[in-house]
Amino acid sequence: EPEVTQTPSHQVTQMGQEVILRCVPISNHLYFYWYRQILGQKVEFLVSFYNNEISEKSEIFDDQFSVERPDGSNFTLKIRSTKLEDSAMYFCASSEAWGRYNEQFFGPGTRLTVL
């Protein structure tokens, strides 16, 4: 069964460093998403991406964050200068189509720890 994969599973970084989280969405999917979940809290939407453009973003997704689809398979989330409060699980998701009735498939997540 096709699945979303994410690398690395755990990333440790120093405050102020740049990190890139990588995702490989399901191959025939066209819409891509990033979510984050701070330990013990709810899953929060960050950004959605389609056709090499951001479709929607939340108030969390500020200038420190960027997303990119550098090739036909990868989808990345970059945090330019990490802060302690960026420590969280980051989930990538993809869907075949856009819309309120479409299922999103989530990856296993990357745990980001900022020291």
Next chain:
Amino acid sequence: DAKTTQPNSMESNEEEPVHLPCNHSTISGTDYIHWYRQLPSQGPEYVIHGLTSNVNNRMASLAIAEDRKSSTLILHRATLRDAAVYYCILRDAGDMRFGAGTRLTVKP
């Protein structure tokens, strides 16, 4: 997205049915009702969705009130693997806004 209200936690015995309620009194006519779950240390996983009619799939059933102000996710026979946080989400667009969900504990 419109707001949903779910109990913080519920318990069930293994092999018994579980009814997980969700209130969404401010639902709009175009909102779809989605349920996702998150097993421990995993990403969210789709369970089921519906608009007006009750829905069944291999994982669960979704019962939607006639006025659509509430819905119930039904697991027909809970297993230990069903222990998870269950999220009821109203969607009027592509992205999803999660609430706190219901933490389901399944006792052997």
